[in-house]
């Protein structure tokens with residue numbers, strides 16, 4: 337079964353003269369257990385592709401199947417639910433709620449989704465592994481860039497999603513942490529049979545990939 | 560609830576300021592309301608204590624008790640059941656006495672056989688038993704008058720003795736002096752051909768039986784008290800205006816706060832947190848802030864009313880107070896609608912791409 341299947345996906349922004357084709361007839365599939373890397377120049381549409389893979393945007397043309405679900409058929413509510421249950425985002429921007437401590441970021445998720453999240457022990461394990469267990473009672477503005485990045489990664493996979501979409505997850509990490517994060521993503525794919533898509537310019541990530549794609553001028557090609 | 564409370568806890572100063580503003584606005588509204596109610600009841604307390612349904616006045620009086628006179632001839636067909644119908648003779652007077660301040664008052668003559676006289680409740684002394692004895696509102700006490708004081712009313716040479724005090728006897732913002740119908744005629748320079756100013760009846764179907772007279776509803780007569788409606792509408796206008804101001808202030812505050820949070824809300828939405836959770840958090844937050852503001856406002860108002868005591872006519876009417884509270888709550892929840900719409904419009908796709 338394909339966990340992600342994009343068929344003939346096109347997307348453009350703007351109207352009439354300002355119309356700008358970002359994605360042009362993209363085909364992409366990934367099975368469970370695979371780590372995929374997407375690279376490409378800035379502005380080439382990588383983040384846009386992620387929003388489509390993450391059921392946040394619909395393409396102008398083409399179909400998107402996620403975990404065998406035809407995304408276009410989902411109602412707005414069902415989409416929220418689908419993202420909550422199936423998709424883990426690890427994003428570029430500051431993604432933590434500024435007025436919640438690290439611990440409370442996860443309590444919030446438990447409130448909205450009482451079942452199926454990591455157990456306290458699993459969470460403890462992961463914070464230990466990524467070296468943030470000492471800051472669980474800190475607010476996001478009390479964390480270093482790397483620490484908040486790692487907390488955001490844990491937040492992204494706290495719901496145990498089947499599809500993990502990451503936008504530059506290693507941007508503010510040092511060598512040591514890059515290895516740890518990459519190993520974590522790789523473990524999620526290999527040991528827990530998740531699907532991982534990472535948008536990155538970071539060459540250090542490449543060695544963990546099953547597939548490496550390049551997005552140029554709206555065209556996606558495997559390297 | 561979780562998000563709402565955590566956020567308030569984290570940004571104490573920010574939310575403290577909002578609560579302070581709500582406190583100030585609600586305090587102002589409550590004080591104005593109490594003042595409005597206080598003044599309004601000072602117009603009508605005496606009439607209210609008579610529990611009237613109908614009030615018979617001369618048609619020429621322009622529906623004004625103190626300007627109405629009814630002759631014995633005009634009133635000869637009036638049916639008086641002393642248990643529920645009573646004559647009153649009203650005349651504005653100025654009371655003076657040696658070593659006492661002058662007090663503008665409303666003289667009300669009563670017939671001792673009728674219910675208003677019979678039901679009169681005194682705080683001290685006894686009822687007037689003959690002409691030139693009067694029972695007066697306790698405001699006279701506050702102005703330094705005592706039982707047994709001899710007072711002069713207008714330029715009447717005769718002096719009147721205060722034999723009793725009664726509470727809540729106010730008419731057109733002046734204290735009432737209760738005396739006899741004879742005294743009323745004398746103060747009004749009327750002959751014995753005159754019966755009274757008005758007939759007060761507890762009977763809703765009371766009829767005047769004379770073409771010169773009319774049995775008005777008590778509400779109508781009260782509404783026509785000089786200045787009464789103008790006063791009430793000014794206060795209503797001020798209070799409504801303050802409500803609108805509070806609506807705008809709360810809406811603007813919430814708008815700015817929500818603006819700052821939209822980016823993070825987009826992320827939460829992308830992560831699958833339903834918009835409803837975020838909207839509910841905002842509404843709940845507004846509710847908590849407004850309720851705490853209002854509660855503090857109410858407490859301050861009560862303290863102020865107590866501190867002012869009798870010097871200013873403030874009164875906290877529970878019904879009107881709770882209506883005001885609900886009004887404030889409704890307007891602020893309306894103010895919370897704008898941020899709610901903003902949250903509903905957040906595009907979760909904005910979370911990605913930075």
Ligand SMILES: Nc1ncnc2c1ncn2[C@@H]1O[C@H](COP(=O)(O)OP(=O)(O)OP(=O)(O)O)[C@@H](O)[C@H]1O
Pocket residue numbers: 349350358376377378379380381382383384385912
């Ligand atoms: N909501 C939008 N409306 C209009 N144009 C957009 C929108 N989002 C993205 N674009 C445009 O689409 C193009 C692709 O943007 P995208 O964010 O996908 O690039 P990217 O490959 O992620 O770039 P980067 O590596 O800098 O993050 C850009 O030219 C951008 O200006």
Ligand SMILES: [Mg+2]
Pocket residue numbers: 382383384503911912913
């Ligand atoms: Mg991008």
